[in-house]
Amino acid sequence: METTLRIFFSSLETGSVYALASLGIVLIFRTSKTTNFAQGVIGTFNGYIAATLFLKWGWGIWEVTACALFTAFLTGILIDTIIIRPASKVNPVSKQIITLGLIMIILGILPWLFGIDFLSLPRFIPITESTRISVLGASITYNAIFVILVSSTLMGLLFWFLKYTKWGLAIRVTAADDTTSKLMGVPTKTVTMISWATAAMFGTLAAIFIAPQTNVNPLMLADVQINAFFAAVLGGFTSFIGPVVGAFILAISKNLSLIYISDEWGNVIVYLLVLVVLFIKPYGLFGKKGVKKV
Amino acid sequence: MMTYLKQLYKTSYPFRFLLFGIVLSFLPLLSDLDIIEFSALTTWAQIIIFAVVALGLNLLLGFSGLISLSTAGFMGFGAYTITFLSNRFDLPFMLAILITLAIAAAIGVFIGLLSLRVEGIYLAIATLFVGEILQQIYKQVDWFSGGFSGVRFHYPQFNLIFTTIELTRNQTFIFLVACLVLVMTVIYNIINSRTGRALMAMSRSEHAAQAMGINILKYRLVAFVTSTVIASFSGILYASFMRGVEPTTWNLNLSLFIIAMVVVGGYKSIFGMFLGAFVIHGIPTFWLNEMFASIPGFAYIFSGVLIIVIIMFYSVGLIHIHHDIKKLYLKIKPYVIKAYKKLFTKKQEKGDKNA
Numbered sequence: 196m197e198t199t200l201r202i203f204f205s206s207l208e209t210g211s212v213y214a215l216a217s218l219g220i221v222l223i224f225r226t227s228k229t230t231n232f233a234q235g236v237i238g239t240f241n242g243y244i245a246a247t248l249f250l251k252w253g254w255g256i257w258e259v260t261a262c263a264l265f266t267a268f269l270t271g272i273l274i275d276t277i278i279i280r281p282a283s284k285v286n287p288v289s290k291q292i293i294t295l296g297l298i299m300i301i302l303g304i305l306p307w308l309f310g311i312d313f314l315s316l317p318r319f320i321p322i323t324e325s326t327r328i329s330v331l332g333a334s335i336t337y338n339a340i341f342v343i344l345v346s347s348t349l350m351g352l353l354f355w356f357l358k359y360t361k362w363g364l365a366i367r368v369t370a371a372d373d374t375t376s377k378l379m380g381v382p383t384k385t386v387t388m389i390s391w392a393t394a395a396m397f398g399t400l401a402a403i404f405i406a407p408q409t410n411v412n413p414l415m416l417a418d419v420q421i422n423a424f425f426a427a428v429l430g431g432f433t434s435f436i437g438p439v440v441g442a443f444i445l446a447i448s449k450n451l452s453l454i455y456i457s458d459e460w461g462n463v464i465v466y467l468l469v470l471v472v473l474f475i476k477p478y479g480l481f482g483k484k485g486v487k488k489v
Numbered sequence: 490m491m492t493y494l495k496q497l498y499k500t501s502y503p504f505r506f507l508l509f510g511i512v513l514s515f516l517p518l519l520s521d522l523d524i525i526e527f528s529a530l531t532t533w534a535q536i537i538i539f540a541v542v543a544l545g546l547n548l549l550l551g552f553s554g555l556i557s558l559s560t561a562g563f564m565g566f567g568a569y570t571i572t573f574l575s576n577r578f579d580l581p582f583m584l585a586i587l588i589t590l591a592i593a594a595a596i597g598v599f600i601g602l603l604s605l606r607v608e609g610i611y612l613a614i615a616t617l618f619v620g621e622i623l624q625q626i627y628k629q630v631d632w633f634s635g636g637f638s639g640v641r642f643h644y645p646q647f648n649l650i651f652t653t654i655e656l657t658r659n660q661t662f663i664f665l666v667a668c669l670v671l672v673m674t675v676i677y678n679i680i681n682s683r684t685g686r687a688l689m690a691m692s693r694s695e696h697a698a699q700a701m702g703i704n705i706l707k708y709r710l711v712a713f714v715t716s717t718v719i720a721s722f723s724g725i726l727y728a729s730f731m732r733g734v735e736p737t738t739w740n741l742n743l744s745l746f747i748i749a750m751v752v753v754g755g756y757k758s759i760f761g762m763f764l765g766a767f768v769i770h771g772i773p774t775f776w777l778n779e780m781f782a783s784i785p786g787f788a789y790i791f792s793g794v795l796i797i798v799i800i801m802f803y804s805v806g807l808i809h810i811h812h813d814i815k816k817l818y819l820k821i822k823p824y825v826i827k828a829y830k831k832l833f834t835k836k837q838e839k840g841d842k843n844a
Contacts, residue, residue: 230613282801288554289800291613292752295556295745296796302742303789311785417741421621424614459629466618470603473615477606 200333202450208339210446211346216401216416216423217430217438218350219394224432225370226383226390227279229290233297235420237274238398239413240301241267245403246314246411256317260403264396271395275388305413316406342404349400350439353393357435366390422446429469431482441480445469502759503674509760510670513537517659530662532774534730536766537665538723543750543762544676545719550748551756552680552688553712555605559616560720560747562623565739566593567724569627569634572642572734581648586725590718597717601710612713620741627736639735642728661730668726672719673759680757684711692757742789746770749792753799755806764808768795 216234223231245263248254254262274297282293318338320326326337357363368376369386377383401419402411409415423438426445430437445465453461478484497504513533520530542560549555567589574585604615627634634640645664646655656664679685687708690698699705728734746769754765773788781787799806 232613278797278801282797285800285804286554288550288556289752289804291556292748293797293800295748296793296800299742299745299749299789299793299796301793303784303786303791303793306785307787307790421618424617428611428614459625463622463625466622470615470618473611474603474606477611 197332198454200331202454203447204330204333204335204339206443206446206450207343209450210443211343211350212401212404212419213422213426213446214350214439214442215346215397215404216419217426217442218353218435219397220423221427221432221435221438222366222390222397223394224427225435226366226387227275227283227290228287228373229279229294230424231294231394232291232420233274233294233301234394234398234423235416236298236301236413237267237270237395238400238402239411239416240305241270241395241399242316242402242406242411242415243305243309243314245399246316246406247309249316250314256319259316260319260400263399263403267395267399268392271392272388274395275391279391280384280387302413314411316403316411318407338407346400346404349397354435362386362389422449425466425469427479428473429479431479433478433483434481437479437481502677506670506673506677506759509673509763510666513666513669514663517662521659529775530658531730532771534662534665535727535774536763536771537669538726538730539747539750539766539770540763541669541672541723541726542720542747543754543766544672544759545716545723546747547751547754547756547758547762548676548679548688548719549712549716550751551758552685552692553709554692555709555713556613556748557616557713557716558613558741558744559600559620559623560716561739561741561743562616562620563593563597563717563720564724564727564743565627565734565736566596566623567721568642568728568734568739569640569724570721571725571728572640573633575642576640582645583647586722589721589725593721594714594718597714598710600717601713605706605709605713617741620739620744624736624739627739634734634736637736639733641733643732645729665726665730668722669763672722677759679715680759684708688712746792749796752796753792753807755808758806758808761806761808765806768807 216238220231220234223229223234241263244266245259248262249256249259278293278297279290282290285293318336319341320337322336322338327334328337329335355363357366365376365381365383365386366389368379368381369383373383398416401423402416405415405419422445423442426441427438428441429445430439430441432438448468449462449465452464456464473479498508516525516530516533519525520527542564546557546560549557570589570592571585574580574588575582580588600615600619601612604612628637644656644658644661646653680689687698687703688711690701690703691705691708695705750762750765750769752765753768754761754763769792773791777787777791784790803810
C-alpha cells in the first residue's frame with residue numbers, strides 16, 4: 196500500500212510534467228497542423244535562460260521562472276512569425292522537418308550562448324524534513340504538491356479558456372478548419388501565434404519542473420518529449436483532454452513497470468504496450484477519425 | 490566509340506552512376522599522392538556512407554512522405570550486428586551482411602505493421618521511440634554491443650577458395666564506392682518499377698492512388714522496409730571503414746542530419762543525396778568547422794538553417810540548382826552582350842575621335 200501510494204504520488208508529479216508538454220504539442224498540432232518536434236528544445240532553451248539568470252545573476256527561483264516564461268512567450272511568437280507563418284503553404288511533411296531543423300539550430304546555439312557546462316536549478320520549495328507530509332505512510336514533498344497543483348490549475352484554466360471564452364472558441368474553430376474560420380473573420384494568425392507562445396511557455400514550465408531532478412543540459416527534455424508524444428498519441432491528437440489523460444496513464448504505468456517488472460526495460464515494455472494499443476485503436480483513446488476531403 | 494559512350498551517357502542512368510563511381514575511386518590515389526589529406530579520405534568515406542543512407546530514406550521521405558527518426562538507430566543496428574556475427578560466430582563477411590539485412594528487414598516489417606496503419610505522424614513518433622530503445626540497447630547490452638567502449642571490427646575480409654584476403658584502407662574505400670553505385674542503381678530500378686510508379690502516384694495524391702487500386706499500406710511498408718535495410722547496410726559500411734562501432738554515434742541528431750541531407754539534396758533525386766551528404770557533412774568538416782571554431786555547435790546551426798531556408802525558398806533541393814543557374818544565365822545573357830557591345834562601340838568611337 197505504502198509503495199503503491201508513493202508510486203502514485205511520484206507518477207502524479209511526472210505525469211503533470213508530461214501533460215504540460217503534450218498539451219503544448221497538441222495545441223500546435225491543432226492550430227498550425229504540424230507535429231512540433233522542437234517542443235522539448237524550446238523548453239530547454241528557456242530553461243537555460245532561467246538557470247543562467249539563477250547562477251550568474253543570483254536571482255531567486257520565482258523571479259527566474261517569471262522571466263523564463265516571458266522569454267518563452269517571446270520565443271514562441273518569434274518562431275511563429277519568422278518561420279512557421281511564412282511556411283504555412285508548404286506540405287505537412289516539410290513543416291515537420293522545419294521543426295526538426297529548429298531542433299538542430301537550438302542545439303547548436305545552446306553551447307555557444309550558455310557554455311558547455313551543465314547548469315542546475317533548485318526546487319521551488321526546498322526539500323527538508325518540515326516540507327513534506329506523509330499520507331498513509333507514503334511521504335510527498337511540498338514541492339511535488341506545488342508542481343501538481345500548478346500544472347493542474349494551468350490545465351484547468353486552459354480548458355476553461357478553450358471552452359468558455361471567445362478566444363478559446365477561436366482556437367477551437369481554427370483547429371477544426373483553418374480556411375473556413377479565416378473566411379468567418381477569425382484572426383487565425385493571432386490564434387496560431389498565441390498557441391505557439393502558450394506551447395513554449397508550457398514546455399519551459401516542464402523544463403523548470405524537471406530540472407532539479409537531473410540538471411540543465413541540452414537533452415534534459417528528450418525523455419519528457421518522447422513521453423509527451425506518446426501521451427498525445429495514446430490520448431488522441433484530435434482532443435485536448437486526451438493527452439492529459441494519456442500523460443497520467445503513461446506516468447503511472449511506467450513507474451509501476453519500472454518498480455515491479457524491470458528497472459532497465461520497464462519503459463520499453465510500456466512503450467510497446469502503447470504501440471499495441473495504437474494498433475487496436477489507431478486514433479487514440481479519445482481521438483476521432485478526421486474526415487479528409489480530396 | 491566516343492559517340493557510343495556519349496549515347497550511353499545520355500540514355501542510361503546506371504552508366505552515369507558507374508562513371509560517377511569511377512571518378513570517386515580516384516580519391517584514394519589523390520590521398521596517396523598527398524594532394525588531399527589522409528583524414529579527408531575518411532570524410533569522403535563518411536559522405537559516401539551518408540549518401541547511401543540518404544538514398545534509402547529518400548524512398549520513404551521523398552516518395553511516401555513519411556518521416557523516420559530511427560535511421561541512425563538502424564545504421565547502428567547494421568554496424569553492431571555485422572560485428573557481432575563476424576566476431577562471435579566467425580561468419581564470412583558476405584553471409585554476415587545477408588543475415589544482418591534479413592534481420593533488419595524483419596524488424597522493419599514489424600515496426601511498419603504496428604505504426605503505418607494510421608497517419609504519417611505516428612511513424613515519426615514510433616520510430617523516435619524505436620531509436621531510443623536501440624540506443625539503450627547499444628549502451629547497456631554488453632554482450633551484444635560492448636557497452637560504452639564499443640567494439641572493434643576489421644576491414645572487409647573476403648573468403649577466396651583457399652585464402653582470406655583483407656582489404657586495405659584504399660581498397661575498402663573503393664568497396665564503399667562500389668556499394669554506393671550498387672545502391673544508386675537499385676534505387677533507380679525501384680523508382681522505375683511498378684513499386685516506384687505506385688510510390689510516385691502516392692506522393693502526388695494518396696486518395697487518387699488509392700482510387701486507382703494502389704494498396705497504400707503495402708507500398709508504405711515496402712518503402713519503410715527498404716529504407717531500414719539500406720540504413721543497416723550503410724551501418725555495415727560504416728563499421729567496415731571505421732573499423733569499430735561506438736554507441737554514442739547513433740543518436741537522434743544523426744537521424745536529423747540524414748533527413749537534412751535528403752531535404753537539402755532534393756526529394757526524389759539520386760545524385761541529390763550525394764550532394765546533400767556533401768553539403769551537410771562535407772562542407773562543415775572540410776571548411777566551416779575550422780572557420781567557426783569559436784562556435785562549438787556550428788555544424789548544427791548550419792544544417793538547421795539550411796533545412797529551413799531550403800524548405801521555405803527552394804523546396805526542390807540543391808540538385809536542381811543548375812537549371813536555375815542556366816535559366817539565370819540565359820536571362821542575363823542578352824543584357825551582358827548588349828552591355829559589352831555598348832562598351833565596345835563606345836571605345837571604338839573614342840578611338841575614332843582620337844584618330
